[in-house]
Amino acid sequence: MTANKAIGSGDGVPHEHRDPQLDHLFASPSGGDVFESKTDILSLEEVREALDKVADLPPLKALAELFKRLGVDRLSAALRRALAQRRDRHIDEFGFDERFLEPLWPIAKWFHDNYFRVESRGLEHVPSTGRTLLVANHSGTLPYDGAMVVAAIRFQHPSQRHVRALVEDFIYHLPFLGMFMSRVGAVRACQENALRLLEHDHATLVFPEGVKGIGKLYAKRYRLQRFGRGGAVRLAAAARAPMIPVSIVGAEESMPLLSKVSWLARPLGLPYIPVTPTLPLLGPLGLVPLPTKWFIDFGAPIDLSAYGPDELLKDRVAINRVNEELRHAVQGLIDARLAERKSVFFG
Amino acid sequence: MVRAAMADPTPLGSSITRDPQRPFRVALTGCRTFFGDRLIRALEDDPRCEHVLAFDIRPPLSGPKKTRYTRLDLTDPSADEQMARALRAEGIDILVHTAFLAYPSHSRSWAHELEAIGSLYVMNAAAAAAVPKVVLTSSTAVYGAHPSNPNFISEDAGLRGVKGSRWVADRITVEKELARLARDCPKMVTTSLRFCMTVGPTIRNFYTKLLTPQFVPAVMGYDPLMQFVHEDDAVAALLRAVHEDHPGAYNIVGDGTLYFSDVIRLGGKISLPVPHFLGYPAADALFNVQLSVVPGPFLDYFRYSWVADDGKMRRKMRYSPQYTSRGALLAFFDSLLPTAPGTHGAERASGQGELSS
Numbered sequence: 001m002t003a004n005k006a007i008g009s010g011d012g013v014p015h016e017h018r019d020p021q022l023d024h025l026f027a028s029p030s031g032g033d034v035f036e037s038k039t040d041i042l043s044l045e046e047v048r049e050a051l052d053k054v055a056d057l058p059p060l061k062a063l064a065e066l067f068k069r070l071g072v073d074r075l076s077a078a079l080r081r082a083l084a085q086r087r088d089r090h091i092d093e094f095g096f097d098e099r100f101l102e103p104l105w106p107i108a109k110w111f112h113d114n115y116f117r118v119e120s121r122g123l124e125h126v127p128s129t130g131r132t133l134l135v136a137n138h139s140g141t142l143p144y145d146g147a148m149v150v151a152a153i154r155f156q157h158p159s160q161r162h163v164r165a166l167v168e169d170f171i172y173h174l175p176f177l178g179m180f181m182s183r184v185g186a187v188r189a190c191q192e193n194a195l196r197l198l199e200h201d202h203a204t205l206v207f208p209e210g211v212k213g214i215g216k217l218y219a220k221r222y223r224l225q226r227f228g229r230g231g232a233v234r235l236a237a238a239a240r241a242p243m244i245p246v247s248i249v250g251a252e253e254s255m256p257l258l259s260k261v262s263w264l265a266r267p268l269g270l271p272y273i274p275v276t277p278t279l280p281l282l283g284p285l286g287l288v289p290l291p292t293k294w295f296i297d298f299g300a301p302i303d304l305s306a307y308g309p310d311e312l313l314k315d316r317v318a319i320n321r322v323n324e325e326l327r328h329a330v331q332g333l334i335d336a337r338l339a340e341r342k343s344v345f346f347g
Numbered sequence: 348m349v350r351a352a353m354a355d356p357t358p359l360g361s362s363i364t365r366d367p368q369r370p371f372r373v374a375l376t377g378c379r380t381f382f383g384d385r386l387i388r389a390l391e392d393d394p395r396c397e398h399v400l401a402f403d404i405r406p407p408l409s410g411p412k413k414t415r416y417t418r419l420d421l422t423d424p425s426a427d428e429q430m431a432r433a434l435r436a437e438g439i440d441i442l443v444h445t446a447f448l449a450y451p452s453h454s455r456s457w458a459h460e461l462e463a464i465g466s467l468y469v470m471n472a473a474a475a476a477a478v479p480k481v482v483l484t485s486s487t488a489v490y491g492a493h494p495s496n497p498n499f500i501s502e503d504a505g506l507r508g509v510k511g512s513r514w515v516a517d518r519i520t521v522e523k524e525l526a527r528l529a530r531d532c533p534k535m536v537t538t539s540l541r542f543c544m545t546v547g548p549t550i551r552n553f554y555t556k557l558l559t560p561q562f563v564p565a566v567m568g569y570d571p572l573m574q575f576v577h578e579d580d581a582v583a584a585l586l587r588a589v590h591e592d593h594p595g596a597y598n599i600v601g602d603g604t605l606y607f608s609d610v611i612r613l614g615g616k617i618s619l620p621v622p623h624f625l626g627y628p629a630a631d632a633l634f635n636v637q638l639s640v641v642p643g644p645f646l647d648y649f650r651y652s653w654v655a656d657d658g659k660m661r662r663k664m665r666y667s668p669q670y671t672s673r674g675a676l677l678a679f680f681d682s683l684l685p686t687a688p689g690t691h692g693a694e695r696a697s698g699q700g701e702l703s704s
Contacts (some may be wrong), residue, residue: 073685089612093604094498095572172494172651175568175623180571192497340569 046053046070094197095182096164104184105154111144114152115291116250119347120152122298128159131241133194134233134298137224137330138213140251141274142290143167145214146186149205149246152296164197165205166319173269191231198239206248208232208323211271218256222249222338224331230316230323237312237319242301245326247333250294253344255279293347297333302326349600350607373589373602374439374478376421376469378414378447380409381550385582386443386589387414395590400437402430403446421446421465422458430472441480443587444469447521449552451514451645453637459517466521470528473535480536481528487543487598489519492571499656502541512644522596529594532605536545536592540584543600543655546675547578548682559683563611564630564641567620569650571628577675579667584660593664598655601672607649613673614680623650670673 050069054062067075086175088273092095112118126132136149146165153163166189172178187193189206197204207213208227236243259275279286304312312318343345373390377383378401387410390396401407402419410416417433419426434442448467452458473481490500491507506522508515522539529537544554557563576599584599611618621629623646631643660666670678 071685077684079615087605090611091604091606091609093572095604095606169495178494179568179570187498188494190495190497192501194498196499 003241022092026089047206071326091183094164094185094187094193096162096185097183100183101185108147108151109155112148112155116148116254116294117347118148118152118156118294118296120156120296120298122300123153123157125244125298125300126157126203127242128157128160128161129201131198131201131239133198133232133236133241133243134163134203134246135243135330136205136207136246136248137324137334138207138209139216139221139248139281140289141214141257141276142287142289143214143250144254145251146205148251148294149248149296150185153203161203163203163205166194166197166207168211168269168271170211170269174227191235194231194235195239198235198241204241206232206235208326215257215260215272215274217260218252218258221252221256222334224334225326227323227327230319233319233322234313235328236302237304237307241305243326244301245299245329245333247297247299247330248294249297249334249337249338249341250292250344251313254292254294285334290345292344295337295341295347297337299329299333302329365583366487368395370395370397371396371589372400372438373441373443374402374434374437375445376402376419376446377441378403378410378416379405380445381449381545381552381578382445382582382585384408384557385578386445386585388587389582390414390589393395398437400433400439402433409483415694422460426465427468427471427475428567429464430468431475434472434476434478439476439478439640441482442469442473442478443482443484443585443589446517447484447486448514450556450640451512451553451634451642453634455513459513462514463517463520465523470524473643474528474532477532478535478561480592482585483521483525483537483539484585485539485541485596486518487541487600487653487655488515488648489522489541490651490653491515492647494651498572498651498652500659501656502598502659508648509644512642514642515644517568517596536594537546538593539596540581540588541598541655542573542584542595543576543598545578545581546575546679548678550578553640555679558610558614558616558679561616562619563616564626564649565607565611565618565620566623566626566646566650569604569623570608571648571652572654573607573610573652573672574600574604574654575672575675575679576601576668577670577678578668580675584664584666584668587664587666590665592687595659595663597660597664598657599660599666600655600657601668601670601675602657603672604654605672605676610676613676614683 027094047070050066053069054065057065082305089097089099126134126182134149136145139145144169150163150165154160162185165186167181167186169188171181172188187197189210194204194206208231212225232243235241255276257274257276260272261275262272265271265273276286278288304322307315307318312322373396375383375386380389383401383403387399387401387407390399391410391413396413398413399410400417401410401414401416402517404414404418404420406416407414419429444466446469447462448458470481486498489506489508490496490504491509492669493507506519508519525537525539529535545552546555546558580601581599605613608618626646630639630641630646633639634642
């Protein structure tokens with residue numbers, strides 16, 4: 001009965017004079033009727049009615065009767081749909097899942113407050129809204145530095161804004177790691193993604209040194225590597241975003257990289273296999289960083305107003321000049337902190 | 348926000364050169380495919396369309412008034428000559444090439460003859476008959492699924508495909524042939540519509556077949572973002588490319604992305620995660636004995652992201668789909684649910700056109 005009603009309702013043809021037996025012939029193949037009939041799958045009244053009817057029967061018999069009345073496939077479909085909707089999840093277009101990250105914040109906070117005891121300076125340089133490009137030095141063998149910059153803004157900046165970090169491609173070659181990173185809001189590092197993030201007015205964190213920075217040996221600590229090919233500057237110019245130098249001091253010593261094994265890394269899809277005082281000696285325990293004291297400092301935005309934005313994009317030499325300026329700004333922040341620091345573990 | 352920031356410099360409708368009131372004649376290959384069939388239905392009701400010339404190896408399912416059917420086998424070596432003759436005789440304005448397989452065929456060499464070589468014949472015929480416009484139905488699968496893809500692939504990205512897949516390689520060949528045609532015939536308008544996973548109540552293709560069973564295989568440890576376009580939106584975009592001139596390639600994709608695990612969840616399906624080192628050989632073995640529709644290399648599409656950018660479609664074609672990715676997917680999954688008795692028959696009747704030519 002109800003089924004026929006549903007079919008007739010969507011096809012826009014008057015159906016009073018139609019033989020109900022022939023109704024299916026009039027159903028439009030892709031019209032709304034098939035879609036709308038989902039409400040007809042199993043109505044609440046129908047379920048109540050069926051439950052009333054079987055109320056007096058013994059349990060097993062009642063269940064069998066219920067299935068018979070409502071139909072096995074309709075019941076299972078209703079169950080599937082209910083399950084699907086209960087587990088429904090909303091993500092942003094890059095796959096960031098707020099509900100996935102929610103229970104992880106306390107862990108990040110503990111690392112930020114109690115483990116690394118992150119101290120920051122210059123947070124006032126980070127705008128509370130709008131597109132912002134944060135440019136940081138990369139160090140510490142494993143990318144804990146990115147997580148701590150995100151945590152520092154979240155727990156110390158009045159806006160508590162969520163910084164989107166760009167991460168190296170190889171993460172997405174590896175099982176589980178890529179899944180995890182995109183759910184917590186990280187995005188694969190490339191110009192297209194970064195530009196899109198900035199155009200959506202996100203605070204975006206980049207590490208222009210890339211693998212060269214995070215994978216430099218302990219002997220070269222706090223010496224900035226080449227800042228890519230000026231991609232960060234080009235991004236800031238294209239998106240007209242303020243470019244803020246960020247220094248991270250303390251990460252280098254949290255996991256001092258003594259040596260790198262490359263021959264084994266390639267078949268595993270990794271850029272290198274790190275050798276630290278604890279890795280691979282202590283196995284998975286070696287992934288835990290040392291509790292060094294961290295300083296994350298934010299510098300004044302690099303002023304690009306001397307160049308017209310499009311003018312800068314066309315001038316490759318100028319891009320490189322600004323890129324060097326940016327590198328010096330980050331290095332300056334690092335050097336200032338290192339000069340003040342008395343102890344690696346106590347600051 | 349982005350859309351405002353990247354506002355297109357060209358004014359509204361600047362790419363439309365055709366007089367909107369001028370009647371036109373359409374030829375289409377693969378009239379039994381989903382797109383062929385739906386296009387005929389739409390053009391039959393279109394007062395500006397004078398008539399439709401339908402090529403296939405089987406007659407069209409509908410099209411009583413304006414459609415003329417010409418039997419043509421694209422694997423026939425003289426297909427280009429036959430086609431050019433018919434195109435010239437009918438004075439065709441627009442050629443829509445939709446004769447593609449909805450699944451990677453188990454008969455690989457035949458599929459290659461049909462899709463790659465057959466398309467070559469179609470383009471040759473279009474050049475010989477000097478058809479003013481050629482529209483191709485392509486797929487965003489031509490970009491390939493790679494961990495190094497940007498999250499939103501734009502139309503000018505390289506067509507990398509996936510390693511070892513003949514089906515995708517053939518579709519890339521077709522795209523290249525179209526680009527060559529555009530170079531050789533500068534006056535011709537050539538449009539390639541790259542649809543992402545097209546789903547809906549009636550279309551049946553590789554993706555719908557994969558998402559129909561209760562168990563859906565997945566690659567363990569990988570959960571790529573995916574996007575979908577509703578079949579009605581896909582047809583509407585194709586019609587827009589017929590009515591207006593939009594030279595170049597366009598991604599036709601729904602708004603938003605979903606994780607593959609959420610896709611499976613939304614359908615109330617159960618995911619079967621397989622480690623990738625077992626998955627590829629297993630998929631190949633099952634495909635070779637014709638037990639599955641997923642050839643090994645296709646696992647890449649369920650492992651890495653290949654989401655395409657909709658910016659050009661929205662700005663230049665000024666087309667925005669009615670359904671989001673999620674809406675399109677739900678419409679498809681709802682069509683799978685047991686509905687009232689009788690509607691299944693109606694669904695099947697129009698669900699034909701799985702295979703073309």
